[in-house]
Amino acid sequence: MTTTAKGSTNGKGSQQGHIQELERVTIRFAGDSGDGMQLAGTQFTNTSAVFGNDISTLPDFPAEIRAPQGSLPGVSGFQISFSSHQIYTPGDQPDVLVAMNPAALQTNLSDLPAGGVLIVNEDEFTEVNLRKAAYTSNPLEDGSLKSYRVFRAPISKLNSRALEDAGLGLTAVQIDRSKNMFALGLMYWMYSRPLETTTHWIDEKFGKNPTIAEANRRTLRAGYHYGETTEMFATHYHVPSAKLKPGVYRNITGNEATALGLLTAAKLAGKTLFYASYPITPASDVLHELAAHKRFGVRTFQAEDEIAAVGAAIGAAFGGSLAVTGTSGPGLALKSEAIALAVTVELPLVVINVQRAGPSTGMPTKTEQADLLQAFFGRNGEAPVAIVAPATASDCFNMIVEAWRIAVKYRVPVIFMSDGYLGIGSEPWLIPNVDEMKSLDLNLTTNPEGFQPYARDPQTLARPWAVPGTPGLEHRVGGIEKANITGNVSYDPENHNTMVHLRAEKVARIAQDIPDIELDGDATGDLLVLGWGSTYGVITTAVRRAREEGKKVSAAHLRYLNPFPRNLGDILGRFDKVLIPENNMGQLLLLIRGMFLVDAVGLNRITGRPFTVSEIENKIYELVGKPTAARKA
Amino acid sequence: MVTTERGNGAIPVQTRKDFTSDQDVRWCPGCGDYSILAQTQRVMPELGLPRENIVFISGIGCASRLPYYMNTYGFHSIHGRAITLATGLKITRPELSIWVTTGDGDALSIGGNHLLHVMRRNVDLQIILHNNEIYGLTKGQYSPTSAVGTRTKSSPEGSLDVPLHPVTIALSAGATFAARGLDIDSQNLPRVLQAAHAHRGTSFVEVYQNCNIFNDGVFDNFAAKDVRADRTILLEAGKPMIFGKERDKGIRLNGMQLEVVELGRSGVTEGDLLVHDPTIEDPILHIMLGRMGYPDFPVALGVIRDVIHPTYDQLMIDQADQIIRKMGEGSLQELLREGDTWTVE
Numbered sequence: 012m013t014t015t016a017k018g019s020t021n022g023k024g025s026q027q028g029h030i031q032e033l034e035r036v037t038i039r040f041a042g043d044s045g046d047g048m049q050l051a052g053t054q055f056t057n058t059s060a061v062f063g064n065d066i067s068t069l070p071d072f073p074a075e076i077r078a079p080q081g082s083l084p085g086v087s088g089f090q091i092s093f094s095s096h097q098i099y100t101p102g103d104q105p106d107v108l109v110a111m112n113p114a115a116l117q118t119n120l121s122d123l124p125a126g127g128v129l130i131v132n133e134d135e136f137t138e139v140n141l142r143k144a145a146y147t148s149n150p151l152e153d154g155s156l157k158s159y160r161v162f163r164a165p166i167s168k169l170n171s172r173a174l175e176d177a178g179l180g181l182t183a184v185q186i187d188r189s190k191n192m193f194a195l196g197l198m199y200w201m202y203s204r205p206l207e208t209t210t211h212w213i214d215e216k217f218g219k220n221p222t223i224a225e226a227n228r229r230t231l232r233a234g235y236h237y238g239e240t241t242e243m244f245a246t247h248y249h250v251p252s253a254k255l256k257p258g259v260y261r262n263i264t265g266n267e268a269t270a271l272g273l274l275t276a277a278k279l280a281g282k283t284l285f286y287a288s289y290p291i292t293p294a295s296d297v298l299h300e301l302a303a304h305k306r307f308g309v310r311t312f313q314a315e316d317e318i319a320a321v322g323a324a325i326g327a328a329f330g331g332s333l334a335v336t337g338t339s340g341p342g343l344a345l346k347s348e349a350i351a352l353a354v355t356v357e358l359p360l361v362v363i364n365v366q367r368a369g370p371s372t373g374m375p376t377k378t379e380q381a382d383l384l385q386a387f388f389g390r391n392g393e394a395p396v397a398i399v400a401p402a403t404a405s406d407c408f409n410m411i412v413e414a415w416r417i418a419v420k421y422r423v424p425v426i427f428m429s430d431g432y433l434g435i436g437s438e439p440w441l442i443p444n445v446d447e448m449k450s451l452d453l454n455l456t457t458n459p460e461g462f463q464p465y466a467r468d469p470q471t472l473a474r475p476w477a478v479p480g481t482p483g484l485e486h487r488v489g490g491i492e493k494a495n496i497t498g499n500v501s502y503d504p505e506n507h508n509t510m511v512h513l514r515a516e517k518v519a520r521i522a523q524d525i526p527d528i529e530l531d532g533d534a535t536g537d538l539l540v541l542g543w544g545s546t547y548g549v550i551t552t553a554v555r556r557a558r559e560e561g562k563k564v565s566a567a568h569l570r571y572l573n574p575f576p577r578n579l580g581d582i583l584g585r586f587d588k589v590l591i592p593e594n595n596m597g598q599l600l601l602l603i604r605g606m607f608l609v610d611a612v613g614l615n616r617i618t619g620r621p622f623t624v625s626e627i628e629n630k631i632y633e634l635v636g637k638p639t640a641a642r643k644a
Numbered sequence: 645m646v647t648t649e650r651g652n653g654a655i656p657v658q659t660r661k662d663f664t665s666d667q668d669v670r671w672c673p674g675c676g677d678y679s680i681l682a683q684t685q686r687v688m689p690e691l692g693l694p695r696e697n698i699v700f701i702s703g704i705g706c707a708s709r710l711p712y713y714m715n716t717y718g719f720h721s722i723h724g725r726a727i728t729l730a731t732g733l734k735i736t737r738p739e740l741s742i743w744v745t746t747g748d749g750d751a752l753s754i755g756g757n758h759l760l761h762v763m764r765r766n767v768d769l770q771i772i773l774h775n776n777e778i779y780g781l782t783k784g785q786y787s788p789t790s791a792v793g794t795r796t797k798s799s800p801e802g803s804l805d806v807p808l809h810p811v812t813i814a815l816s817a818g819a820t821f822a823a824r825g826l827d828i829d830s831q832n833l834p835r836v837l838q839a840a841h842a843h844r845g846t847s848f849v850e851v852y853q854n855c856n857i858f859n860d861g862v863f864d865n866f867a868a869k870d871v872r873a874d875r876t877i878l879l880e881a882g883k884p885m886i887f888g889k890e891r892d893k894g895i896r897l898n899g900m901q902l903e904v905v906e907l908g909r910s911g912v913t914e915g916d917l918l919v920h921d922p923t924i925e926d927p928i929l930h931i932m933l934g935r936m937g938y939p940d941f942p943v944a945l946g947v948i949r950d951v952i953h954p955t956y957d958q959l960m961i962d963q964a965d966q967i968i969r970k971m972g973e974g975s976l977q978e979l980l981r982e983g984d985t986w987t988v989e
Contacts (some may be wrong), residue, residue: 149972315761322728479717489720
């Protein structure tokens with residue numbers, strides 16, 4: 012065993028067992044997609060969450076379920092940042108990289124800053140694996156890792172030894188599969204995490220298979236003890252609990268929060284939830300989650316294609332259900348004709364778009380925000396819909412309930428714009444009390460007296476929701492233009508003009524019903540950084556740092572995109588400059604410039620990954636000048 | 645499906661007029677759709693359903709205008725997708741009687757995928773496919789059921805595509821009910837519609853419908869009044885397959901092939917003929933009967949297949965019920981708190 016570097020960041024203490032307290036640590040687990048890195052990352056996340064840290068995660072995995080073993084495209088990563096104070100991002104760069112093979116090292120090393128901790132499974136650095144990872148020489152031996160603190164551990168061998176002797180009768184493959192638990196145990200020791208959360212999980216997961224359960228427990232402990240007993244790590248670290256708002260918390264991904272929010276909306280409405288979807292990355296988890304919860308009044312329908320899914324949802328909406336269809340970008344494109352139908356028949360419908368990198372198939376497992384204009388305009392004719400976007404993983408819960416409130420009250424389709432980063436990323440969630448949430452009044456029409464299918468509510472312009480089975484309200488709807496009030500087929504030119512305006516006005520009036528956009532920072536200043544969707548964390552962090560540097564910078568984040576909050580124009584006018592960072596070519600930027608005549612500038616990076624804080628911070632300084640004083644830590 | 649009987653007090657006695665909406669019917673004068681609409685409106689009162697529990701859903705095309713003329717709930721959707729809307733509605737509102745009105749282009753071309761999947765799922769719907777072998781609403785292009793060589797504006801030298809055979813497709817995809825009618829056949833078509841309603845599961849009905857503007861007389865070679873008796877056969881459960889004006893011809897199975905035989909000739913008796921059994925599980929014979937066509941065979945009308953399989957909508961309810969029986973209704977608050985939680989004081 013060799014350690015090429017020893018010691019800790021502040022040079023304090025090198026004796027074994029020294030515990031150093033840290034505010035925040037970011038770890039990235041990287042290995043072959045068969046190595047169980049997502050699992051190790053998730054377990055580390057849950058343990059840290061239960062421990063009381065604030066957390067933020069960024070899973071990063073290939074679209075191929077099993078790319079060739081040891082190959083570069085087969086590398087799967089999971090980054091988790093955990094902290095003793097509130098954090099908004101999974102960290103720009105990891106402090107620690109766990110590389111389970113050469114390919115993982117090759118693809119991830121460039122993100123590790125100089126001085127960072129690198130833990131490698133040296134057993135996998137064989138000639139074959141090095142070749143697969145396009146290394147011409149072994150980086151563990153050629154001196155190319157000099158600027159990192161490298162810890163070599165024979166993880167594969169140690170894992171095998173821990174399990175072979177146990178007499179569990181495991182196959183070599185089964186043993187090898189457990190090595191992620193060894194690595195996890197090692198990291199638990201290094202960061203003073205308890206093993207209980209994971210051992211509890213192992214008991215539940217492998218309850219029916221005691222041998223596998225025992226193997227996992229054993230190798231997890233072996234990894235932990237290895238850290239404890241070897242002199243490999245001079246120091247281990249402690250990240251104290253964060254001070255979060257009081258209450259009961261759990262860790263949650265955006266897709267889980269979306270699914271739970273849907274169930275909650277249905278409960279608040281006292282209605283069956285209908286979820287129709289066609290499998291698509293990264294939205295399928297919402298379908299999986301709901302399919303598992305039939306006890307909670309949900310019917311899930313895995314349709315034959317995207318169009319069938321939205322069609323079924325519209326049929327269910329016609330029948331008075333809370334109907335939802337979920338997809339990702341290419342699926343939204345396929346659904347666009349049917350969404351326009353929902354616009355014109357004026358039925359409540361929620362469409363979930365967990366955006367991914369496009370165009371076309373693009374990069375299915377990577378995040379992007381490039382469907383905003385598709386959501387706004389991707390239909391034939393004048394077909395306005397309401398659009399909302401969650402800002403964080405747990406915010407998916409709030410915003411999907413909001414989507415429902417708007418859809419029902421205004422009888423309008425609402426597109427919910429999540430993305431891959433929010434969908435699979437996780438954070439602690441303060442669990443709400445459902446009993447304290449406002450009920451959702453569907454306001455179904457039942458009175459046949461003077462019933463007209465396209466009569467309008469004077470305040471919202473919504474038409475009646477009159478569902479089959481209600482006597483005396485038999486009526487016909489459809490995609491052909493309808494006469495206002497009567498709902499009869501109409502080709503009358505003036506009526507069409509009226510209806511186009513009514514449908515637009517109806518969506519515009521939602522603005523009277525949504526909260527004002529809030530400012531993070533002063534009400535006026537040199538620069539406003541405006542964002543939407545998953546950029547919330549990085550923008551907030553970057554803007555607060557810039558303010559600490561004395562810059563007059565504020566942030567505002569849009570959760571409601573169509574219509575915009577009423578005070579947006581006012582807010583935009585209070586700053587000299589407006590910056591809009593987006594993981595697209597400037598889609599919100601185009602809308603803001605066009606609608607408010609504001610000379611906003613964009614920061615546009617489309618890498619399939621979220622922005623880093625420093626990317627945004629640098630752009631801020633480019634616009635308002637570099638900080639003069641030395642940066643605070 | 646609602647089984648309330650007509651006149652039991654819950655539902656007032658209904659007539660065809662109760663099912664006629666106040667909208668002007670806008671098909672071309674002489675269109676076969678008029679007749680199909682009339683038979684449909686005539687059959688509705690006989691089903692014993694509260695009018696508010698009936699829904700007509702259509703796609704796009706001439707036939708798809710039909711819901712506007714029915715005084716029931718109706719949804720005129722988009723091209724090819726009526727079946728998807730009907731599926732979503734049936735899953736969530738299984739007590740409704742849902743009728744899909746579609747055409748050959750709507751069901752077999754743009755909506756072909758959905759037609760296959762609704763059959764294999766056996767969602768409890770009635771699908772009435774008006775087959776006129778032409779695109780009428782777009783003014784006369786060849787359709788997926790047009791015969792090879794059909795000359796239209798989009799195929800001036802004759803169409804090249806081999807036509808799809810609707811009943812074969814339905815049966816191959818697992819249809820539990822398939823039947824056929826003629827637009828102007830006021831005897832058989834209402835009976836077929838009633839049988840479709842009575843069947844639990846997807847009922848597929850092909851109706852030959854004359855488009856007198858763009859494809860006039862396309863079915864005349866077997867459907868015209870003077871030749872119909874000799875060139876069609878009405879399949880009736882439990883009855884030998886006899887047809888002809890003189891009731892002197894029949895269908896016999898010879899090895900793996902169907903053949904037309906003349907009764908009394910070469911010693912052929914009624915006992916040699918196939919007896920129609922729409923309930924056989926194996927669909928092969930039903931497919932063979934459905935594929936019979938002029939000039940070699942009489943075209944089969946009536947109920948070709950009617951077998952009982954569990955319906956998708958009922959299975960979905962059963963699944964949910966089972967889980968609730970086993971585990972009880974879920975507490976949402978508990979679900980939200982599932983997994984590892986921690987308390988911040």
